[in-house]
Amino acid sequence: MTLASLASFAFFDISSAALIGALIFVIVLLLIIIANIRIVPQASVYVVERLGTFYQEWHTGPHFLMPFFDRVVKVVTIKEQVVDFKPQPVITKDNVTMQIDTVVFFQVTDAKQYTYGVERPMAAIENLSATTLRNIIGEMELDATLTSRDVINTKITAILDQATDRWGIKVNRVELKNILPPREIQDAMEKQMKAERERREKILQAEGEKKSAILVAEGEKESKILRAQAEKEAQILAAQAQQQAMLLRAEAVRQQKMLEAQGDAEAIQLTQQAVADSIRKLNDAAPTSQVIQLKSLEAFSKAADGKATKIIIPSEIQGLAGLTSALKSIATDNTQAQ
Secondary structure (H helix, E strand, O other): OOHHHHHHHHHHHHHHHHHHHHHHHHHHHHHHHHHOEEEEOOOEEEEEEEOOEEEEEEOOEEEEOOOOOEEEEEEEEOOOEEEEOOOEEEEOOOOOEEEEEEEEEEEEOOHHHHHHOOOOHHHHHHHHHHHHHHHHHHOOOHHHHHHOHHHHHHHHHHHHHHHOHHHOEEEEEEEEEEEEOOHHHHHHHHHHHHHHHHHHHHHHHHHHHHHHHHHHHHHHHHHHHHHHHHHHHHHHHHHHHHHHHHHHHHHHHHHHHHHHHHHHHHHHHHHHHHHHHHHHHHHHHOOOHHHHHHHHHHHHHHHHOOOOOOOOOOOOHHHHHHHHHHHHHHHHHHHHHO
8 A cells, every 4th residue: 555545545534533523513512402492381480590690580482591501490380379288286265276277379470589589488388377377366266266267268368478479479368178176175066056956946846836826826816707707797698688578578568558548549439439320320310209208218227227226317308308419419519520
């Protein structure tokens, strides 16, 4: 092999090595660049430091991390979070020890303050809620504690929200999950509740019996009123029927008397008509004095046959003739008047 061929071969080896080294450098550089690309997901915030000092907050989207200078210190979620703390012993104003566990609903509003404001945020919130709860319950008695959950929740929420504001945390709500008094207190409360339920049951029974008695009395009252009204209406109807019957009887008697009077009047009229007719016939016959005397004797003989005990007979026949003439004139006047 000649010297020229050896030189060309060495140059080729050097060029290949440089090319390979450059290729490796490019690949490593690409890997570094790719490795330092950060994509922040939704509802998350990246806290970035540059050379150990806070640099900026990265929100949703792609970001590039300066190699060897920048680093992501903390990934903070800004979604609302729920933390259930273990029961805490608290003492009421009337010296009753209870176990109360709380549930805290909070949300990070400032990632920087959340990262640098407190070392252990959850432990800080737990201890703060425990001390605040003890302060609030210490001013209340047992009965008020058991019946004032909303008041306690409102107070502890306001205090925690104010205290955690410098940590970049917003406390939305605090709930008392369980309130567990001592066993003897629970037994006493159960007995009290049992007695209260029995008292309410007796009150309800008494009210039911009272209402039942009132309803029965009202029913009897209404029944008596209805019976009295029915009797009254029956008496009124009977009186009206009796009055109508009396009116009908009086009307019948009146009609009967009117018919009888009408009949008597018609009988009298017929009698007078008959007398007038007989007198008229007598006048038409022109009787003689002898005939009149004969008729007079017949009339007196009929009168003598009656029930009269005394009969006055005129002494003169002329008197009888005069009486007959008078009767004739009266009958004539009555006929003319009709």
